[in-house]
Amino acid sequence: MYKVLVFGITTNIGGIESFIMSYYKRFDRRKIHFDFLCNTHDKVAYEDELQKLDSKIYKVAMRSENPFKYKKEMDSFFKQHADEYDCMWVNVNSLANIDYLKLAKKYGIRRRIIHSHNSQNMDGKLRELLHFYNRKRITKFATDFWACSPLAAKWFYEDDLLPKVQIIKNAIDLDRVKFDQQKRKNIRKEYNLENNLVIGNVGRLHFQKNQKFSINLLRSLVNKNPNIKMVFVGDGPDKEDLKEKVNSLNLRNNVIFAGIQSDISGWLSTFDLFLFPSKFEGLPIAGLEAQGNGLPVVASKNAIPKEAALNNNVSILSLDNGYDKWSENILQYSKLNRIGFEEIKNNFEKAGYEINSAVPILEKKFNIEE
Structure with missing residues (x-):
């Protein structure tokens, strides 16, 4: 051995x-x-x-x-x-x-x-x-x-x-993150998200993951669609600073800090779009898991390199593009359907990520x- x-x-x-x-x-x-x-x-x-x-x-x-x-x-x-x-x-x-x-x-x-x-x-x-x-x-x-x-x-x-x-x-294990309609229904009901456009992020609350950018972006998005909710799954050293930022921008009713969660499939299924504006990454598992769930993804080019954008509902932007461009892409991509599981599996196998x-x-x- x-x-x-x-x-x-x-x-x-x-x-x-x-x-x-x-x-x-x-x-x-x-x-x-x-x-x-x-x-x-x-x-x-x-x-x-x-x-x-x-x-x-x-x-x-x-x-x-x-x-x-x-x-x-x-x-x-x-x-x-x-x-x-x-x-x-x-x-x-x-x-x-x-x-x-x-x-x-x-x-x-x-x-x-x-x-x-x-x-x-x-x-x-x-x-x-x-x-x-x-x-x-x-x-x-x-x-x-x-x-x-x-x-x-x-x-x-x-x-x-x-x-x-x-x-x-x-x-990644695609079965662990695949879309689940029942889990989506349950979590959205528990958190009163049934009538919202839910934008989600999974990751450590840390400057690398750039959640401050997401919150600033949310202010712009809420002006266009007040029914948007942003959900952060994870914990980390920036948690209190992020909560203060949410309060200062009067976005308390639009943000949920869900903490560390073990049912990643359930939470990804709850989201309508995955937002991933990291300042830098190696090759992020969170971005792959979101794609494994079939979610539309809007990410920074620092977060998801081209070789890891496996589905056709992934938008990659520069952080220098500004909030208006990001808002436009989010609202556009949030209207796209999830990718079906067989297509996801084929995309991941072909690229070596299954x-x-x-x-x-x-x-x-x-x-x-x-």
Whole structure:
């Protein structure tokens, strides 16, 4: 059995976590086994499900909260467990911290994969400086270089390394996000949305996802259609600021902060249009899931690259286009029908983003012996 130590699961059910789980649940676990190293002592995303898959979850302190405890626990973990693994797979948004790879090398894990999931800095200036410093030395510690898109590769790796980078598709489970009429009816009734045009967004409440732009845009939209409701599914550090902005623009009756939700299919089915104006992304799972539901999508070109606009009801705009152009597109695209499931499946399979087709490809990349 090929044993992989995976880093990338946090306390938040985000894109990286969903990506890892979508693949791992479908791997032949007689041939490949994942254990997880997490930099938190709190309960992590999918922890119960991972334990049912017989995965061990090891936890160490966060470097930013307790650097001495972090260093001690990290060193102790690798000293004790490194010889149990054939490979370490590090899934991150930045190279600000490459200690996992350094210790994996020091303690003898022969194969060390670094996997880029973002295309721009989403942290402070110090972490950005560390990222660019570590870009120059990543080849000393990693043996394999992966990315979710060409854009994410360019942000992560020096130009001379790009030919060696392998693009791993963020494939999704279409059955998990497919349109469900009954769920739509139930949620719209519960939240009193039955007579509204519902514009939705799923993601962390964070400057990267650009929900402030969405709220400013809503002010313009409400002038044209007062029955519009905007729903944010997710949580994050910008939540209170966003709520204040909604209040200041007198949009309290037009916005719902639904918090973290587990039934993504239900919420996507509730929406009439998916709004996705991110400032930057690697290759976003949220945008693919919205398309998997068949929703019309209006997104920034920073959010959905052309290669990930799989359905014909996706509009991609520059953030520089201004609110009037965005409003016009939203009102136009919200009149379009959802794409049917068979057409969606065909589009995703053709582009390599359907999970069941993508699983054997990733399994082979781990070089599992038959």
